[in-house]
Amino acid sequence: MRDEFAKIDWLKTRLALNGDSSAVLVGIGDDAAVIDFGNRPTIVTVDTQVEEVHFRADLLSPRELGYRAVVAAASDVWAMAGIPSASVIALTLRDDFSDDEFRDLIDGVADAARVTGARVIGGNLSRGSSLTVTTTVFGLPISKSLTRSGARPGDSIYVTGTLGAAALGLAILEADRLDIERARKFAERWKKPPLNGKAAAVLARIATAAVDVSDGCLQDLEHLLTASGVGAVLHAPAVPTAPGYQAACVALSIDPMVLALSGGEDYELLFTARESAEAAALGTRIGEIVEGTGSRVLDAAGSAIELGRGGFSHFS
């Protein structure tokens, strides 16, 4: 494709059929897109993935990157108990990024747009020294938006899925240890964040607060606690991990509990709710909200344990 405009023409065709476009009044290719969100509040979130900062290009293909960028942003919408409805994608491409790589990237974006519902309505193309994908995702709250600030003492703390698997997958790829049992499954878990649309629908009914686990469980919980003005007690033995997780951590000389509580990019949903069968069906109960500030982690005997708070922080 000769230039920016040839790429945009191609994108118009490639992305035109993503989902129901009845609410999209103007799509890709004009000065701006126009969408009818209906007479409801709109959830808006933006996330950026930068090559060599958020991912190593040799570990993540363009298609995987495109998919991951959209799902990671959609995860914020699910954490607000919303349903993704549209997205705009700003790409910064290296001069040596080939047309094939570009098409693969967009294939990944299109796959994710389809499975999340965040159909692509517009975007921007730029040159740059690093491959960068900035994804703005819009969503509609299922009922009232679920913030981080509604947790109250007595609420239980739950998490969907398992923790640490994405960080373990990345560690496996970085150490080139695909010989470890279930290594590819963990690597895949890092590359493909979970789809939590159904979880969002349950959160809308039962949760008092929620956050998605992107920077590490303890760090993201801390944001929820601060926003809610409460503290938390976590039970380390209750933290859910995937089959083979412990053994793979041992093989890599990683502390399984530190990784589960501080490893980033799980994109699971951490939420607070009254203890209930429905909450337990959606996630694993890992602790409870208490008066105070900050979180304490207890071992099986109920003693407080110290863990490195090495959650992924972009600035240090």
Added chain:
Amino acid sequence: MRDEFAKIDWLKTRLALNGDSSAVLVGIGDDAAVIDFGNRPTIVTVDTQVEEVHFRADLLSPRELGYRAVVAAASDVWAMAGIPSASVIALTLRDDFSDDEFRDLIDGVADAARVTGARVIGGNLSRGSSLTVTTTVFGLPISKSLTRSGARPGDSIYVTGTLGAAALGLAILEADRLDIERARKFAERWKKPPLNGKAAAVLARIATAAVDVSDGCLQDLEHLLTASGVGAVLHAPAVPTAPGYQAACVALSIDPMVLALSGGEDYELLFTARESAEAAALGTRIGEIVEGTGSRVLDAAGSAIELGRGGFSHFS
């Protein structure tokens, strides 16, 4: 500021008072923002400014960059005959970007958010090798959204303001020729795109199509012509330029007409409309829409002239 989260805390306070926030149900600091756009279609546009690609860091201060990034994106909303109402800002910061530079950048963003109406409701902070500002701006159509596709043969072509001044200002800065008469005024014109909110309100009433002049008049006109399925005749002597423009071009050995018709980043509005006093009060009539495709530029004698089509294209 210690880390990403300290920066976000500061941003919450710094940007909290931008404009009326009655429609913002959740602002900066949660998983996502929530805004009520009302029961109307929403205009969405995204633009990226990358250091050393879109601007030289030594020619544009962080504050100027922040201002420019928001106004340039708002320009797309004005070109749709809309009023900017909100924005989300994704920043990629170099490790050596200081807290003072960060605050200056946000001051510029806040200034632009105030004057455009695009109050900041959310964003994202990342590290990266280049300073990058990706701005998503939302707006409300004043009446019906104005696309690029409504131009019809017989319509006149108008442009707001003057052409070429921004590209001239950049050329002056790059050549370090602030000795040229009115040099600082042209440099300022490049740094600060015009505010076209009032023009947008007129466009909503009278224009049949519009595009903002970001890549150069001829190139942006071409997009409008293609979208509308029509051609154009432009009258070179009618093209409006600023006082001192010709002399400054001569001093830099630049062809004034080539620059006016192909220089980028004017962020003026090119629109088509029936010829009228109201249209003439808003812009300068530079030509007319005809049957066919592409544009022909005529000199004072009515002869077709060839111009380099060096409009700013991101990919080549």
